[in-house]
Amino acid sequence: MRFVGCYIDKKKRDLPVMAGSGSMSIPKCYRLCRAKRYAYFGVQYSKECWCGNSYGKYGKRSKSECRMKCSGKKSTFCGSSWRNSIYTTGLPARRRPRVSRLPLSRCSQHSVGWNGKCSRAIDGNTNQNYGKKSCTHTRTATGAWWQARTSRRARITSVRIYNRRDCCANRLRNFVIKVDGRVCASYRSSRAFSVRTFRCNAVGRTVRIQTRNRVPLTLCEVQVFGRYAKGRSRSRTPGMRFVGCYIDKKKRDLPVMAGSGSMSIPKCYRLCRAKRYAYFGVQYSKECWCGNSYGKYGKRSKSECRMKCSGKKSTFCGSSWRNSIYTTGLPARRRPRVSRLPLSRCSQHSVGWNGKCSRAIDGNTNQNYGKKSCTHTRTATGAWWQARTSRRARITSVRIYNRRDCCANRLRNFVIKVDGRVCASYRSSRAFSVRTFRCNAVGRTVRIQTRNRVPLTLCEVQVFGRYAKGRSRSRTPGMRFVGCYIDKKKRDLPVMAGSGSMSIPKCYRLCRAKRYAYFGVQYSKECWCGNSYGKYGKRSKSECRMKCSGKKSTFCGSSWRNSIYTTGLPARRRPRVSRLPLSRCSQHSVGWNGKCSRAIDGNTNQNYGKKSCTHTRTATGAWWQARTSRRARITSVRIYNRRDCCANRLRNFVIKVDGRVCASYRSSRAFSVRTFRCNAVGRTVRIQTRNRVPLTLCEVQVFGRYAKGRSRSRTPGMRFVGCYIDKKKRDLPVMAGSGSMSIPKCYRLCRAKRYAYFGVQYSKECWCGNSYGKYGKRSKSECRMKCSGKKSTFCGSSWRNSIYTTGLPARRRPRVSRLPLSRCSQHSVGWNGKCSRAIDGNTNQNYGKKSCTHTRTATGAWWQARTSRRARITSVRIYNRRDCCANRLRNFVIKVDGRVCASYRSSRAFSVRTFRCNAVGRTVRIQTRNRVPLTLCEVQVFGRYVGRTLKPSR
Structure with missing residues (x-):
């Protein structure tokens, strides 16, 4: 990104593309235009972002005319009214592809009126008087159209239309322009035009102009501009070829219906090609049929397939019982051979009249029951018969031989299933003798099952299909x-x-x-x-x-x-859960001699007089806790409440494991003994009230199982080092957090920052560093302030750090040196206080010694200078004036490359002060936030140069 200058803008924009508006800043506009691959961007009127590949067609102005503050960042300027602050994005300017006029041919139109042929609009004659025979004319109709084609596929950028001028120009006031059936431009107005160019930006060949009201369409000339698509354009319907118009009947010529409704030839092509068929046919304007063969009912003249497609009126989609058939470009799939599959292992619902199940698969198709060739079950709803193929197969059809000597009407309501899934059904008032049912299912077991209360009789069942290749994978294995x-x-x-x-x-x-x-x-x-x-x-x-x-x-x-x-999966064994012994108890306080150990002594007596219950003083959040011998998954906690009196005290509490709530209770009813599901992993179990009452527990039992093996530490590498003194110039220099603090939390914060040591101080502060101990060590007893986030642990004390390791190696502190500054500038010059005085090496703080800068009085007065190359600036030292007026420098910010890295606001003035910065850039700026002159006696910048050039800023 580089600033180019301040440039004039007009209604026909200098940078043509608006990328955004609203809360705007220079980096934001940079990202928006760079993402769109433009070479230049401009910010205008504080809130607008414009992009383009060229600029300056209206001239350049002074920078002072582009001083409106950015709406998204008030410290920077974003142009002004009709003024662009223009910058580079770092990308090369894209060459605008050459656009030329494309010749048109093969015209057609809705109809011809007054001898106005379609060719008149592409004959090169732009005369707009109809009498000169240069204009087309259709009959009056809604949706009258005219179209022509380019020689090959092209990107059409614009279309120019010459309207009739001798009369009737107002007819052409409501129309659309389409390219290959897609609208790319439209016009609707109460005012007529003579010649007009319409932006289009569409890819295709056929350009159509179509009215949207009931008028004749007249065009004196149509010119199309654009560029041909590079290379040979890829067809959207590869392999499609018209075959002819063919007869269809109820038993379809193309057997698979792929769609119906709003239909076009390309849509039907896509539907049938997706199904891998070789041919498709469009019929009755809206139906799409697919298949691998055609023509079994004969061919007809094309004139019998002239019903307009419902989805594209300019093309024809067959007619009633006529298919306009096309190829999809795919080879016709060979129909796999289907044969009769032998059945075995039969069974049935029951046996009646000695009609065994095996009679239906014995090869005897005699339909007389007396010939012992038919099965028979007892009368029942859902009576069934089934048999299996030798292996998994695609079953295409099932043939059933019904009984004929009597009772054929029993087999009028049934289903055929393959592996439990219905593949065919029959329900009719008419009985059949022999019938073949289409099935098309994959499996082994074929079942025939009635849906009414009758005996099931089958004289023969034959199954046709083909065995599945290899071992097919079940969709529900193991079910x-x-x-x-x-x-x-x-x-x-x-x-x-x-x-x-x-x-x-x-x-x-x-x-x-x-x-x-x-x-x-x-x-x-x-x-x-x-x-x-x-x-x-x-x-x-x-x-x-x-x-x-x-x-x-x-x-x-x-x-x-x-x-x-x-499901086919083995049942998971429920891990054994047992009672876990508790020890190392503690509680909020002790009242009425109710020690914490009474809740884990094994005595479940619920009478306080028997010395079996704990008791704390009255408090909000009174608690009791104990620990398991090692880390465990705690599944439940059983609590024995006091029964001699006061049971209603235990009506609002939580149970925590290692500080995390795993169960809670809140009710108006007290309980005697209750087990709470927990399902948490840890060691320390705590019960804590949520209201102001004493906490009494007669027994606490914890159930679960110890974690297998050595549990993975949540704080790997953490080790307590000791209790160390701290002072204002901190022993551990980086504060990572404050507030609700615990040792694990501070560990995570400092480890995330890659420090080797961390310390917790004053119960709530977390400090990080790579070294410690410069003020000496103290006894652990001086670091006994309870952590604000976990009262059972200690987090240092006042000016005392409890220091731990994070397990990471101490990082070497990179060498920081003073960086020379040059190329200074400032807001203005007052009292001859030039900007160079702040970087001349003279730290004298008396203005009379000509060592201090001075600007005029202004809000936001500033001074800046640059390092020789990009650097990480760690601190900035400022020498203030001491002979007088030091209190002027009490409210200011320090910026590096436009980003604030430090600030100062105080009622007390300073003489010399060093400000931490930690920013990467080159330009260091000091800027006041109140209305005063800015005076600096010396500015020193410390840091280190960045070895590798960074990516462009965001």
């Missing part, structure tokens, strides 16, 4: 139906995984993702998971017959009934 089980409020499967639109596969996925061994679907819409089931008993499958909300052909339990399945 198996277990049964219908009772549920109650305390759930049989404890975890709810989902509710709403539910199906068995969906619930399977939800519970398997949570690593549970079993799942159950209940009340049509609920999904429950767990690792065990059945504690309330099993019921008949007939009690789990509520249809799934997400798939009505399957059943998802019922009210308080779970249809339970396996």
